């Protein structure tokens with residue numbers, strides 16, 4: 001069909017599109033697919049109980065339900081929820097946050113679409129600017145959100161080997177260049193896909209670099225503090241007028257509520273609200289309605305700290321042990337799991353590509369995500385890009401156990417051992 005450049009770009013087959021299709025098919029069919037792909041969070045019974053109770057309370061509470069479903073919120077999102085988030089963050093971190101520093105979006109995925117296209121692309125003076133990822137691998141969902149070509153630029157990491165099996169990525173500050181061609185810097189922390197958590201030192205240094213260049217630092221905090229707190233190391237949270245912090249209710253256990261939360265200076269929030277009005281009139285209100293009390297009472301912090309974090313931390317430990325045991329006998333490395341719910345497996349001498357491995361595994365009913373999708377903006381031909389896969393360990397442990405066994409068998413076949 002003859003469509004515009006916008007139509008061509010946004011509606012062509014993207015990495016995220018194919019991934020969501022595979023994920024959707026596997027989750028909706030009663031198939032025997034072992035689902036280690038996708039980014040679905042676990043269904044944690046204690047957490048789901050809070051959401052069920054919250055909806056039951058809403059139904060019993062006079063006309064609260066009718067109000068919740070029957071009214072549009074303002075373009076920046078549900079006022080009561082935003083006030084509660086601002087107060088929570090003031091109390092928890094002492095940040096000088098007001099309601100005007102917060103806007104909601106229909107999931108944080110669209111927040112990146114909005115923010116990236118505000119800060120990169122063609123400027124009024126006709127200069128072109130890009131989003132810089134100072135460390136790749138980085139989140140697959142960023143890959144296709146740019147509305148102009150050549151939208152991203154990215155950098156290879158420094159790799160630190162902790163021992164023969166465990167490694168960690170660091171930002172290569174020695175080679176990091178920020179100049180007038182960069183419109184904003186972005187990192188996910190914890191990082192999807194690697195489970196990396198950038199150190200406080202790295203974040204401070206990035207924040208100072210961004211400020212010195214008068215561009216924002218976007219921190220994608222979808223798995224971070226204070227909720228859902230899927231972080232297994234001790235870190236400090238930072239925010240200032242030059243940082244755009246993006247949170248989400250998805251990994252807390254509410255992906256279908258599609259609620260993203262952007263924290264930024266008032267000027268940026270005002271722009272995001274205006275984009276919301278154009279694109280969707282207003283963000284949906286059900287996520288805020290279900291969680292406002294949790295946020296007002298601060299229970300969201302204890303729920304995250306005492307239930308969600310230990311749940312995933314335990315899974316991370318078990319999954320790592322299982323993976324190391326199954327992969328014994330072949331050359332592999334695993335990124336230190338410091339957060340998220342993914343293991344990032346690196347097979348440095350893999351004789352086939354990550355895509356071939358993905359296809360072979362799909363034939364055996366195991367879904368993973370091939371690693372090459374996680375290098376947005378990295379043009380360099382780096383073999384590492386085709387030597388990794390991402391596996392999700394958030395689902396039932398039995399599924400992970402069976403899946404990792406098949407992955408190990410398949411890699412052994414490829415290695416011919």
Ligand SMILES: Cc1ncc(COP(=O)(O)O)c(C=O)c1O
Pocket residue numbers: 039106107108109110139141188191192220222247248249250255258259260
């Ligand atoms: C790092 C990261 N950022 C953002 C998102 C988008 O999440 P949502 O749109 O559900 O808030 C995801 C989802 O998997 C993610 O992994």
